Each structure stands twice: as C-alpha cells, then as structure tokens.
Amino acid sequence: MKRRTLLISGAGTAFAAALGSPLRAQEPIKVGFVYVGPIGDGGWTYQHNEGRLALEEHFGDQVETIYQESVPEGPDAERVLTQMALQGADIIFTTSFGYMEATNNVAAQFPDVKFEHATGYMRNTPNVATYDARFYEGRAVIGTIAGHMTQTNKIGYIGSFPIPEVIQGINSSFLHARKVNPDVEMVVVWAYTWIDPAKEADAAKALLEQGVDVILQHTDSTAPQAAAAEAGNVYTFGQASDMAAFKPTPRIASIIDNWAPYYIERIQALMDGTWESTHTWGGIGDGEVEIGEITDAVPAEVKAEAEQMIADIASGAYHPFTGPINKQDGTPWLAEGEVATDEQLVSMDFYVEGMTGEIPN
CATH class of the missing domain: 3.40.50.2300 (Response regulator)
Incomplete structure (x- = not known):
C-alpha cells in the first residue's frame, strides 16, 4: 500500500506551469547533492550517496551528478549551494535539517533552479520542495x-x-x-x-x-x-x-534509509515537466525505510x-x-x-x- 504523504502547496500549484516545462532530452540534467558528513562506509550521508549512484544507474547519460561532502550547517552551506547553482545545476538536494535556511535563501536568488531539502519544512519560494522519511x-x-x-x-x-x-x-x-x-x-x-x-x-x-x-x-x-x-x-x-x-x-x-526511489521519482518529474513544490513523507510502505x-x-x-x-x-x-x-x-x-x-x-x-x-x- 502506498503510504507516502504528498502535500502540494497552493503556491506550488500556481507556479507549476512556470517551473514545469520539460528540459530538452539531449541535455543531461545536472543534479547536485550537499552532504553534512563524509560519505564513508555507512550512515546517513552514505545512504544519500547510494541514492545519487542509483540515479546515475537508472538514467545513464541523461543525468550528470555532482556533490560536496562534509559541508557544515551554516554560512558554508550557502556558499556551496551558490557555487553549485552557478555551475549550472538544474536541481540541488540538500540532505540535512540544518541546511533549511541556506536552502531557502539561495533558492530565492536562483528561481530557475529547483531545490529539495531533506527533513525540513520551510518552502519560502515555489522552487523549493521538502522530503522526509518516517524513521x-x-x-x-x-x-x-x-x-x-x-x-x-x-x-x-x-x-x-x-x-x-x-x-x-x-x-x-x-x-x-x-x-x-x-x-x-x-x-x-x-x-x-x-x-x-x-x-x-x-x-x-x-x-x-x-x-x-x-x-x-x-x-x-x-x-x-x-x-x-x-x-x-x-x-x-x-x-x-x-x-x-x-x-x-x-x-x-x-x-x-533508502532514498533511491524518491530521487528517481523527482528527477523523472523534472524531465517530464511535472516537478512541483511538494512536501513528502515516505515510510516502510514506500520502501524509503x-x-x-x-x-x-x-x-x-x-x-x-x-x-x-x-x-x-x-x-x-x-x-x-x-x-x-x-x-x-x-x-x-x-x-x-x-x-x-x-x-x-x-x-x-x-x-x-x-x-x-x-x-x-
């Protein structure tokens, strides 16, 4: 039974047309990830990186992924996010609660870039989505x-x-x-x-x-x-x-934590032109936990x-x-x-x- 909670804000719906035009198929989507810790051999960041690798395997040359690990929660996060946006990232996943303000601040400066914040709740602009798992x-x-x-x-x-x-x-x-x-x-x-x-x-x-x-x-x-x-x-x-x-x-x-299904779903939505500002909360029934x-x-x-x-x-x-x-x-x-x-x-x-x-x- 599908149990992921999906909440779409009114603002996200209103801006869907502006944000949802499909990207040209011949252009790989550039996907950024910001990690709070080192990838290492286990743990939170390791699992988010497994999701990134699953994206590459699933979409092949349709995507290009970039990442930065061990980014402190604070001003450094804004700097890293800004650099990724300037490097041409189409969508950036920020994978720690403490990135919430940085995500929203940078998203306001780059309205054409999509931002997705893990475990957060703040969506100040229509190009920000949030996602969580029912741990x-x-x-x-x-x-x-x-x-x-x-x-x-x-x-x-x-x-x-x-x-x-x-x-x-x-x-x-x-x-x-x-x-x-x-x-x-x-x-x-x-x-x-x-x-x-x-x-x-x-x-x-x-x-x-x-x-x-x-x-x-x-x-x-x-x-x-x-x-x-x-x-x-x-x-x-x-x-x-x-x-x-x-x-x-x-x-x-x-x-x-299995983030691969969510990441694949969201990149597919971006390719299809159906990406919207949402909040999702998946659990065992969704395969995320x-x-x-x-x-x-x-x-x-x-x-x-x-x-x-x-x-x-x-x-x-x-x-x-x-x-x-x-x-x-x-x-x-x-x-x-x-x-x-x-x-x-x-x-x-x-x-x-x-x-x-x-x-x-």
Whole structure:
C-alpha cells in the first residue's frame, strides 16, 4: 500500500506551469547533492550517496551528478549551494535539517533552479520542495527487538540533536520496547552531532557504564558498534545504513534509509515537466525505510514478531503512535485507539510517559 504523504502547496500549484516545462532530452540534467558528513562506509550521508549512484544507474547519460561532502550547517552551506547553482545545476538536494535556511535563501536568488531539502519544512519560494522519511516506523521495529533482547532491562539511545525527528525515534523505540518488556528503562545520551566517531564512542561508553546492554543510535558512524563489540554481550542496530561489518553481533538488525526511489521519482518529474513544490513523507510502505537483516542472534519468535510488525506498518494496519499514550508528565496525549496526526508528530517536543530525564533546549 502506498503510504507516502504528498502535500502540494497552493503556491506550488500556481507556479507549476512556470517551473514545469520539460528540459530538452539531449541535455543531461545536472543534479547536485550537499552532504553534512563524509560519505564513508555507512550512515546517513552514505545512504544519500547510494541514492545519487542509483540515479546515475537508472538514467545513464541523461543525468550528470555532482556533490560536496562534509559541508557544515551554516554560512558554508550557502556558499556551496551558490557555487553549485552557478555551475549550472538544474536541481540541488540538500540532505540535512540544518541546511533549511541556506536552502531557502539561495533558492530565492536562483528561481530557475529547483531545490529539495531533506527533513525540513520551510518552502519560502515555489522552487523549493521538502522530503522526509518516517524513521519512527523503523524504530518501532528495532525497539521491539531491543525490548526482547535486553537482559539488564536498560536500553541506551545516542541522540544527535533534540529535534522532533529524533524525539519521535526515542519515543517510538521506548514505547515498543516497553510493550514487550514492561521493565525496560531507556537512557539517552545527547552527542550534539550527526557524525563524530570520537563523540559517538564516548556516548556509547557512557551508556555502557550505566549498565546498558542494548544501544540504539541516531548518529551515523559505526563507532558505537565498535564500542559494543569491544565490550561484548551488547547488542546494537545499524543506523541509516546496514553497518553489516558488525553482523551477526553486536549489530543484530538495522534501520536503513533508502532514498533511491524518491530521487528517481523527482528527477523523472523534472524531465517530464511535472516537478512541483511538494512536501513528502515516505515510510516502510514506500520502501524509503527498511529493516536490514535480522540476524540469528535474535530468537526466531522475536524475528517473526518484528517481521509481522513490518508488514502491518507497510499495509497501514498499524501505526506506531496509536493511543492510549500519555506525555511524560502523565497528561493524556492520545486516547485509546487514537492515531497521531502528522501535525502532532512533526511538532513532537516531549518524552512519553515512562521516560526519565529531560529533553535539552
């Protein structure tokens, strides 16, 4: 069942004709990508680059791709975006939340260039689109596995930045771990980075010192996997990419971001002259969020439970945020059987009931 949410603004519709004229077939479309980290061998940027490579494979000489990695979120991003636009890019994908203002600022200066911002919400001009993935769906699955696998009943979570996307992931993981193991506690350490192996290793070690024996992460290096492997008897999950080098343990499953279908769809729209300013939010049912191989370290019955949840989320039969759910202070958030709206999810700034600690400002 197709579950990607597609919202087209009135401005995007009004300007469709102006922005949508097909490009001449003989001219390759120049596609730019701006990455917040190094491509490396796994993680967030690695998966976006896999999407770029899929574009090249799918379209062949109809496209030319360019990219720049390790671009800080701030003034440097505006400089890089401006350079790409001046180099003749027809469309530029900016692949980190912190590029939001830079994307919109540069888009206003280059109305003939299309810009697509990952995980953002701001579309100030009709040549800007935004896209995201329902990572919380995948985190419900790995939270379920984590709840079964912990022996200490302490699960650790390495947070990047306290934005709604990350808070959704923490809450989804905790809710589903506790559903299968009511004694579970979740300890969160904030790394304040998307990727920094040294900081991530320190965060993992801090969690291990608190008795955690399962680690989840919303940061993108394999440093937590390495720390868990060194400690022994600790389970981890690949983040954004499979991180298969650490199979069968400590990495026992993974949440994988598959951007290729979206990138191919959007470039095809540009070729067809149907590109519009949209916001999309795809999930497991769209193939944008995947669960990597669940290894034999996980008992067969737990694997079967996780696979059933994947199927139910994909079909729309189950939503990870279905009530009753209370906020951390005990006040009701979702009533029995009530499903969270997208508006509630994208503004999530609280922990759910049972979580300890505070979300930093």
